[in-house]
Amino acid sequence: MQPRLSPADISQPQTGLFVLSGCWTARTVAGADQKLAAIGESETSEVVVDGSQLEAIDSVGVWLLQQQCKKIRTAGRSVRLLDWPSDSQKLLDIVEKQIDIPVLPVPNQSFLEKIGRKGETAWQGMFALLSFIGECALALVRIGLRPSRWRWRLVLKNIEIAGFDALPIVGLTAFLLGIVVAYQGADQLRHYGASIFVVDLVGYAMLREFSPLITAIIIAGRSGSAYAAQIGTMVVTEEIDGMRTIGIGPIDFLVLPKIIALMVALPLLTVFADVTGVFGGMFMARSHLDISFHEFLARFGSEIGLSALLVGIGKAVVFAAIIAIVGCYQGFRTKGNADSVGRQTTRSVVQSIFIVIILDSGFSVIFSILGL
Amino acid sequence: MPVATDQDITANTKNPAVIEMHQICTRFGSHIVHADLDLDVRQGEIYAIVGGSGSGKSTLLREMIMLHRPDSGSIRILDTDILTLSRAEAHVLRQRWGVMFQHGGLFGTLTVRDNVGLPLREHTDLAGELIDELAAWKITLSGLAPEAGLQYPTELSGGMLKRASMARALALDPELLFLDEPTAGLDPTGASGIDTLVRSLHELYQSTIVIITHDLDFLWQVTDRVAVLGEGKVVGVGSMAELAEMNHPVIRGYFDGPRGRAAQAQAQTLSGEQQHTKG
Numbered sequence: 001m002q003p004r005l006s007p008a009d010i011s012q013p014q015t016g017l018f019v020l021s022g023c024w025t026a027r028t029v030a031g032a033d034q035k036l037a038a039i040g041e042s043e044t045s046e047v048v049v050d051g052s053q054l055e056a057i058d059s060v061g062v063w064l065l066q067q068q069c070k071k072i073r074t075a076g077r078s079v080r081l082l083d084w085p086s087d088s089q090k091l092l093d094i095v096e097k098q099i100d101i102p103v104l105p106v107p108n109q110s111f112l113e114k115i116g117r118k119g120e121t122a123w124q125g126m127f128a129l130l131s132f133i134g135e136c137a138l139a140l141v142r143i144g145l146r147p148s149r150w151r152w153r154l155v156l157k158n159i160e161i162a163g164f165d166a167l168p169i170v171g172l173t174a175f176l177l178g179i180v181v182a183y184q185g186a187d188q189l190r191h192y193g194a195s196i197f198v199v200d201l202v203g204y205a206m207l208r209e210f211s212p213l214i215t216a217i218i219i220a221g222r223s224g225s226a227y228a229a230q231i232g233t234m235v236v237t238e239e240i241d242g243m244r245t246i247g248i249g250p251i252d253f254l255v256l257p258k259i260i261a262l263m264v265a266l267p268l269l270t271v272f273a274d275v276t277g278v279f280g281g282m283f284m285a286r287s288h289l290d291i292s293f294h295e296f297l298a299r300f301g302s303e304i305g306l307s308a309l310l311v312g313i314g315k316a317v318v319f320a321a322i323i324a325i326v327g328c329y330q331g332f333r334t335k336g337n338a339d340s341v342g343r344q345t346t347r348s349v350v351q352s353i354f355i356v357i358i359l360d361s362g363f364s365v366i367f368s369i370l371g372l
Numbered sequence: 373m374p375v376a377t378d379q380d381i382t383a384n385t386k387n388p389a390v391i392e393m394h395q396i397c398t399r400f401g402s403h404i405v406h407a408d409l410d411l412d413v414r415q416g417e418i419y420a421i422v423g424g425s426g427s428g429k430s431t432l433l434r435e436m437i438m439l440h441r442p443d444s445g446s447i448r449i450l451d452t453d454i455l456t457l458s459r460a461e462a463h464v465l466r467q468r469w470g471v472m473f474q475h476g477g478l479f480g481t482l483t484v485r486d487n488v489g490l491p492l493r494e495h496t497d498l499a500g501e502l503i504d505e506l507a508a509w510k511i512t513l514s515g516l517a518p519e520a521g522l523q524y525p526t527e528l529s530g531g532m533l534k535r536a537s538m539a540r541a542l543a544l545d546p547e548l549l550f551l552d553e554p555t556a557g558l559d560p561t562g563a564s565g566i567d568t569l570v571r572s573l574h575e576l577y578q579s580t581i582v583i584i585t586h587d588l589d590f591l592w593q594v595t596d597r598v599a600v601l602g603e604g605k606v607v608g609v610g611s612m613a614e615l616a617e618m619n620h621p622v623i624r625g626y627f628d629g630p631r632g633r634a635a636q637a638q639a640q641t642l643s644g645e646q647q648h649t650k651g
Contacts, residue, residue, distance in 0.1 A: 026544055027467070030497035058545035060498065063506055090576050095509075103501075103508045104522055106483075336526035337480030 006055060008032035016044030021053035024061025033064050040071045047072055051084035059091060066095045125333075132329045136259065139251045154257035155264075162223040162258075163265025167272060169222070170215050174206070174273035177214055178280025181205050186288050195289040199296055202281030203304035211273040212312045213360055216319035219266055220352040224327035227258055228348035231331025232341040240332070250332075259324040266320035267313045274312065307372055315363055319356050326352040387415040389448075390548060390580050391436060396445035398431055405431050406442065407604035413582055418574055420583045420591055422626065423601030429584045430552065432601070436582070437471055437550055438462060450548060467495050469548040470541030474556060476533040478525040484511060484536045485521035491543040507543070513576075514539040515569055531562035538569065548580050549573075555587040567593045588631055592639035600626065612639070 006022040008029045013019060018039050022028065039047055049065070051057070069079045084092065109117070143149050185201040231254060234240050243250050278300070285291040330348035334340045391413035398406040405428040413419045423429050434440040435447060438454055447454050452465055471477075478487045489507035492498055498506075511521045514535040520528065528536060534554060541549060554570065555563040567590055574581055585591065591598055592612050600608045600615065602622030608615055616627050616636060626632055 026492060026496045026498065033499075033502075059509075060492075060496075060502075060506060060545075063509065064502075087578055094513075094576060098509055098512060101505075101509050101512050102518055103504050104518055106522060337524075339481045 008035075008061065010035045010038070012038065012042075016042055016046060017048045017050065018042075019050040019053055020057075020065075021055070023055050024057040024064075026058060026060040029061050029064065036064055036068050039068045040075075045077050047077060047079045048082050049079065050082045051088070052082070054085060054088075057085070057088050057091075059095065062088065062091050062095045063099070066092070066099045069096070070099055128333070129326075129329055132332070133325060135251055136255055136325060139249060139256055143252060143256065149252070151253070151257050154253075155261045158257050158261030159265045161226075162219065162262055163269055166219060166222055166265075166269060170218055170269050170273050171276040173214055173218060174211055174277035175280040177210055178202060178206055178277035178282075179284045181210065181277075182281035182284035183288065186284065190289065195285075196291060196295070196299060198281065198285050198289060198291065199299040200303050202278060202285070203300055204308055206277035206281065207274050207304065207308040207312045209312075209360070211277050212270050212315040212319060213356070215266060215270045215273045215316065216323065216356045217353055219262070219269065219320075220323045220327075220356065221349055223262065224323045224352045225345050225349050227324065227327030228331040228334075228345045229341060230254075231328055232334035232344050235332065235334045236336065236338070236341060255324075255328045258328060259321060262320040262324040263317055266323075267316040270312055270316040271309075274309065311363075311367060311372060315360065318359060322355050322359065323352045326355065387417070389413060390415045390450055391582065392446075392448040393432075393436070394446045396432075396435065396442045396447070398428065398435070398440075398442045404604055406445075409445070409601075409605050411599055411606055411609075413580060415580055416578055417596040418570070418581045418583065418594055420585055420595040420598045421601060422585065422591065422598060423622075424625075427601040428604065429601055433550060433552060433582070433584055437469065438466070467491070467544055468546060469550060470544065470546035471550045472534070472537045472541040472552065472554060474553040476525060476537040478533070478537055478540065480525055483522050483524055484516070484528070484539070487525070487536065488521075488539045488543055491540065495544065507539075510539045510542050511536070513573075514542070515565060531558050531565070534558065534562075534566060535569070538573075542573065542577075545577060546579055548582070549577075551581065551583045551585075553584055553586070555585060555590050563587060563590065564593075566590075570594050588626075588635035589638060592635050593642070612636075 006028070008020070008024045008031075009022045010032065011019050011021070024032065039049065049069075072079050081092065182198055182202050185198050186195065189195050189197050189201075231240070231250075234254075240250050243253065282293055282296045285296055286293060327348045330344040330351065334344045389412045391411070393409065393411040396406045396409040396411075397404075409428075409432070411421075411432075421429050421432060431440060435442050436449060436454075441455065450465065450468055452461060454462070454465065457465065478484070479490070482490065485504065485507045488510050489503045492503045492506060493500075496503075508518060508521055512518060516532060516535050516539070520532060520536065525533060525536065538551075538554075541551075551570070555566050558566065570581065570583075571594055573579075583590075583595065596611065597609060598612055598615055599606045600620075600623050602620070607620045608618045608623045610618070615623055618624075627636065
């Protein structure tokens with residue numbers, strides 16, 4: 001069973017003679033180094049260290065002892081080891097020889113250097129993203145000219161995974177969002193006796209803004225991260241290199257089908273989110289504002305123009321391209337290990353949501369200038 | 373000479389067994405990997421386990437280090453029954469052995485030095501600086517330059533990775549050292565470097581070393597005893613010279629290939645030279 005571990009101890013029966021006893025091993029030696037320092041402080045010209053009482057000693061114990069011995073020797077005095085167990089002799093010798101191995105300091109970056117490096121990485125990352133978009137566009141043109149090379153099966157598979165499988169979560173989220181919008185609006189509108197305007201509120205808010213945005217955010221978290229993790233793992237396991245060497249372009253095979261699939265799936269999901277979101281608002285309007293489904297739909301049909309729906313769908317197409325490109329790009333940026341896969345996956349989600357929101361605000365400005 | 377056996381006389385026969393595996397049965401679904409396998413490793417020996425792909429070597433190793441549970445049988449390691457032990461006992465036992473994995477098994481987020489120092493940091497109360505010194509020393513002991521300690525595992529070559537992994541396995545001065553394919557994927561120079569390293573570490577720590585390998589040169593140069601796995605059992609145990617005389621088809625398959633012959637010839641030349649220089 002577990003060997004009995006008595007703590008490391010040291011005694012000095014006469015001046016200059018030290019007797020080590022107990023276990024001088026990694027788990028028992030902690031704290032004994034102070035006691036051991038006594039050896040270095042002894043004043044005699046020769047220090048004798050007796051090892052006959054030792055129960056066990058391992059490299060940690062030997063290391064601590066040789067550190068003290070070195071101190072004594074550099075002070076011009078001598079050390080003699082007496083009655084040491086024969087099996088520790090080799091360890092004693094090798095540690096004595098190698099005690100001076102330098103512990104290299106971890107290179108330290110100054111605050112400014114850190115900022116500089118981060119800045120440079122971000123700057124180069126931007127160009128790398130642009131060049132990745134360029135590569136994808138070139139690949140698209142190349143493949144566009146030869147429709148026989150389209151990988152329809154992969155595209156359809158991706159539509160199923162990113163689109164169809166996401167229907168429940170997107171639908172539920174948009175439904176709840178519709179309820180929230182109607183509820184918040186209803187409270188305010190009731191004060192003015194303008195309850196019926198909740199239809200306009202829910203319709204425009206969901207169709208133009210919330211549906212495309214919430215769908216894009218869910219898909220960035222759901223599919224964008226999956227793309228980054230999949231491609232990242234393939235980089236780590238050298239599958240990407242393997243693909244290149246047998247003449248299959250990783251962009252053709254991995255990236256384009258995803259981009260195309262998402263550009264089909266995300267607008268469709270957005271329409272689905274529009275439906276469930278408006279239904280959520282309608283549900284809320286009936287239970288809180290006494291607006292019947294019939295009234296709601298009649299006003300919805302006459303007030304909400306087709307442009308509201310098309311603006312939302314148009315945005316969704318752009319968001320889809322962004323999410324797929326950023327996810328794949330971050331996957332390809334993976335270097336080496338499991339940790340890197342995790343980091344790139346996180347980055348893909350954060351970055352694509354960030355870009356989606358920036359673009360969304362950009363769209364608002366452009367559309368208001370165009371009067372849409 | 374009779375086939376397989378326990379009566380092989382080697383220098384270590386008197387030593388107590390540190391690993392005793394009896395009637396081990398392991399199956400994955402309907403595939404039977406071990407059928408009533410028996411195996412004993414004695415204290416202080418360098419013991420190799422060989423066998424073709426799928427003969428259950430790696431599973432056997434995983435069973436020894438408590439990563440896989442056999443379907444039946446008994447395993448005693450360092451006088452502890454590892455199939456019935458408590459969590460606390462398992463914790464203590466794990467600190468008494470070191471494992472070097474085939475692909476290193478080092479943590480990618482830590483530098484090599486932090487990887488080596490990790491077992492000390494986790495399991496002892498030693499001061500941080502002392503742990504760094506000891507880790508730097510173990511790294512040198514494993515034959516790496518001190519600068520390698522500051523690198524991350526992904527920055528190392530295959531040979532360096534094996535040595536770094538060895539340094540981590542040595543962190544707590546294990547009584548028992550498991551090496552999984554220590555020379556696989558290395559160039560001949562790198563591989564013979566590992567031969568020498570294993571021998572010198574064995575001399576230094578007198579620990580028992582269990583090795584899984586395919587490397588015939590390594591088997592001839594380093595090991596005390598070798599167990600050949602086949603048909604779910606140990607079909608032969610003995611020194612390489614003894615195995616070379618046995619008639620079991622699995623063992624013959626190992627020795628009669630061109631590589632087997634070359635390694636044997638090489639080993640004989642080497643030992644001839646050694647005797648010559650001694651005489």
